[in-house]
Amino acid sequence: MTDHDSAATPGYDPSAFREVFENHFTYEAGFRRNVDRFAGRTALTDPDNGRSWTYAELGVQVDRLAAGLRARGLRGGDVVLYQLFNSPEFALCYLATQRAGVIGSPVNFRLAAGEVGYILDDSRPKIYVYDTELTEVVRQALELAEHQPDMLVAVGGGEPLAGAIAFADLAADSEPGLGVGALHVPGQPPYPPTYRETTRLYTSGTPGMPKGVALNSLVEVLSAHDVIMHFPLGPTDKTLNMTPWFHRGGLYSGGPNPLFYVGASAVVLRQFDPGRVLDLVQQEGLTFLIGAPTNLARLADAQEAQARDLSTLRGIVTMGAPLERDAALRYQRLLTPRIFNGYGTTEAFWNTFLRPEDLPDGAGSAGRSCTDDDVAVVHVYPDRIADPDDVVARDGVEVGEVAVRSVKSGYAYLNQPDEQQAKFRDGWLYAGDLASWDAEGLVTIIGRKDDMITSGGENVHPVQVEEVLNRHPQVADSVVVGLPDPEWGELVVAYLVAHGEAPSTGDLEKHCLADPMLANYKRPRLYGFVDEVPLTATGKKIHYQMRDLAIADQAAGLLVRP
Numbered sequence: 001m002t003d004h005d006s007a008a009t010p011g012y013d014p015s016a017f018r019e020v021f022e023n024h025f026t027y028e029a030g031f032r033r034n035v036d037r038f039a040g041r042t043a044l045t046d047p048d049n050g051r052s053w054t055y056a057e058l059g060v061q062v063d064r065l066a067a068g069l070r071a072r073g074l075r076g077g078d079v080v081l082y083q084l085f086n087s088p089e090f091a092l093c094y095l096a097t098q099r100a101g102v103i104g105s106p107v108n109f110r111l112a113a114g115e116v117g118y119i120l121d122d123s124r125p126k127i128y129v130y131d132t133e134l135t136e137v138v139r140q141a142l143e144l145a146e147h148q149p150d151m152l153v154a155v156g157g158g159e160p161l162a163g164a165i166a167f168a169d170l171a172a173d174s175e176p177g178l179g180v181g182a183l184h185v186p187g188q189p190p191y192p193p194t195y196r197e198t199t200r201l202y203t204s205g206t207p208g209m210p211k212g213v214a215l216n217s218l219v220e221v222l223s224a225h226d227v228i229m230h231f232p233l234g235p236t237d238k239t240l241n242m243t244p245w246f247h248r249g250g251l252y253s254g255g256p257n258p259l260f261y262v263g264a265s266a267v268v269l270r271q272f273d274p275g276r277v278l279d280l281v282q283q284e285g286l287t288f289l290i291g292a293p294t295n296l297a298r299l300a301d302a303q304e305a306q307a308r309d310l311s312t313l314r315g316i317v318t319m320g321a322p323l324e325r326d327a328a329l330r331y332q333r334l335l336t337p338r339i340f341n342g343y344g345t346t347e348a349f350w351n352t353f354l355r356p357e358d359l360p361d362g363a364g365s366a367g368r369s370c371t372d373d374d375v376a377v378v379h380v381y382p383d384r385i386a387d388p389d390d391v392v393a394r395d396g397v398e399v400g401e402v403a404v405r406s407v408k409s410g411y412a413y414l415n416q417p418d419e420q421q422a423k424f425r426d427g428w429l430y431a432g433d434l435a436s437w438d439a440e441g442l443v444t445i446i447g448r449k450d451d452m453i454t455s456g457g458e459n460v461h462p463v464q465v466e467e468v469l470n471r472h473p474q475v476a477d478s479v480v481v482g483l484p485d486p487e488w489g490e491l492v493v494a495y496l497v498a499h500g501e502a503p504s505t506g507d508l509e510k511h512c513l514a515d516p517m518l519a520n521y522k523r524p525r526l527y528g529f530v531d532e533v534p535l536t537a538t539g540k541k542i543h544y545q546m547r548d549l550a551i552a553d554q555a556a557g558l559l560v561r562p
Contacts, residue, residue, distance in 0.1 A: 132158030212414030
C-alpha cells in the first residue's frame with residue numbers, strides 16, 4: 001500500500017474537504033470575510049489626502065472596480081498591469097483583480113521604458129494602469145512594445161496619454177454579484193480557484209530582463225499566514241510598509257496582502273520620508289514599520305535629531321540585507337527593542353527570519369528557517385546542481401548556495417522554461433545566494449552566486465549595465481560590480497576598458513541616463529579604468545576579482561564620481 005492509499009481508507013472520504021479547500025480557501029474569500037466581520041473598522045488610510053476607508057467601504061469600491069473589469073470583457077487569464085506608487089489605487093487593483101478572477105501584475109515604477117516595454121510584450125495585459133508622474137516613460141514603453149493594451153488607465157493629476165481614461169471611470173456604477181468561481185481561460189485546464197494565478201510579479205534575471213513570477217491564490221493565503229505568525233500580526237494592528245508595494249516584500253510583508261487578510265489597517269505613504277514616518281507612528285499609533293536597512297538608518301538619524309513618541313510600535317521588520325551588530329543595537333536603542341530581519345526572494349517571499357531574541361549576537365545573519373519552510377545550504381559545483389541533502393558543514397564557515405522549499409513560492413516563470421528549470425528542482429528553489437550556516441540553523445548570506453548587486457533594496461544585474469556601457473563608442477569592454485556601502489547596501493561601480501581616448505565620466509552618465517533599457521537607479525555611481533577585464537578560461541568575467549579591486553580603489557580614493 002502506498003502513502004496515497006490512506007485516502008481510500010473505508011469510512012474516510014476527503015472529497016468534502018478538497019471541495020472546500022480547492023474552491024473556497026482563497027485570498028479573496030478571506031478579504032470578503034473581513035468586509036463583513038470588521039465592517040466598521042478602518043482598513044486603509046491615506047494621510048497625505050486625509051482619506052480613509054472602512055472595510056465595508058473598501059469592499060464596495062473593490063466590487064465596483066471588479067465589476068468594471070468584468071464589464072470590459074476581462075476573464076480568467078487576462079492581465080491587468082499596474083505601475084503605481086504606494087496608493088489607495090494600488091490596493092484597489094490588488095484586491096479587485098482577485099475579486100474579478102483575473103491576474104494583477106504590479107510593476108516597478110523605477111524601470112526604464114525599454115524594460116517596461118519588454119514586460120508589456122511578455123504579459124500582454126488587456127489593461128495598463130499607470131501613474132501620470134510616469135507618463136513619459138509609459139509613452140516610450142508603448143512605442144517600444146509590440147503589444148498594445150486594450151485600455152490605458154491614468155492615476156493622478158498629471159497630463160494623461162491620449163485615449164487614457166481616469167481611474168475613477170474604470171469602476172462600474174454598481175457592484176453586482178460577480179460569479180467568479182467558474183472563470184477560466186478557454187482551452188486551458190479549469191484549475192480550482194485555490195490554484196489559479198492571481199498575481200504576477202517581475203524580478204530581475206539573467207541577462208537582466210525581468211522575469212514574470214506566477215503566484216496563485218493559495219500562495220497569497222499562505223504568505224499572509226506566514227506574516228500573521230511571525231510578527232505576529234492581528235486585526236488590531238496598524239502598519240506602514242516604507243518600501244514600494246510592487247516588491248514581494250512591500251506587498252506581502254506588512255503590506256496589503258497580510259493586512260487585508262487578517263483585518264488589520266494599512267497606512268499608505270507614496271514616498272519614504274523618515275521624519276514623516278516617525279510623525280505617523282506618533283499620530284496614527286502605528287504598531288509595525290517595515291522597510292529596508294537603509295530606511296532604518298534614516299529613521300534612527302531622524303529620531304536622534306528630533307525624538308517622537310514611538311511607544312505604540314510592537315516591532316520594525318527589515319529585509320533585503322543583513323543587520324550589522326552595531327546598527328542593530330542602535331536601532332534597538334533609538335527606535336524599538338523589537339527588530340526583525342527577513343531574508344528571501346521574489347519567487348518565494350522570505351524563508352528565514354531573525355527575531356529580536358536573536359539580537360545582538362545573531363546580528364549579521366539572516367536568521368533561521370521560517371515556520372513552514374525548509375532551508376538548506378548546499379555545495380556549489382561547476383557542472384551540476386547539488387541535491388538538497390548535499391549540504392555544506394554547519395560550522396558557520398563553509399560557503400554554499402541557499403536552497404529553499406516553501407509553500408509560499410511561485411514555481412513558474414512566465415515564458416522562461418530554461419530559467420525555470422535552472423532555478424527550480426523537485427520543489428526546491430535554488431536562490432543563487434551564497435551563504436554559510438551554523439549548528440543552530442542561523443544562515444549568513446555571503447553574496448550572490450550570479451554577482452547580482454543590491455542597491456537601496458533594488459536588484460541590479462551587472463550584465464545589463466555592462467551591455468549599456470559597451471554600446472558607448474569609446475568603451476571597448478566593461479565590468480560592473482557592487483561596492484559595499486553603509487547607506488545603500490551596495491553602490492554600482494563600473495570598470496571600463498577604453499576604446500581609444502577614454503570617455504569622461506560625465507559623458508558616461510549622460511549615456512546611461514539616455515538609454516531606454518536602463519533604469520536610472522541602475523547606472524554606475526563610481527567609475528574606474530583598467531587595461532583589461534579579468535576572464536576565466538572559458539571567457540567569463542571574474543566579477544569577484546573586480547569587486548576586491550573596487551574596495552581597494554575606493555579606500556585609495558581612485559574611483560571617480562560622474
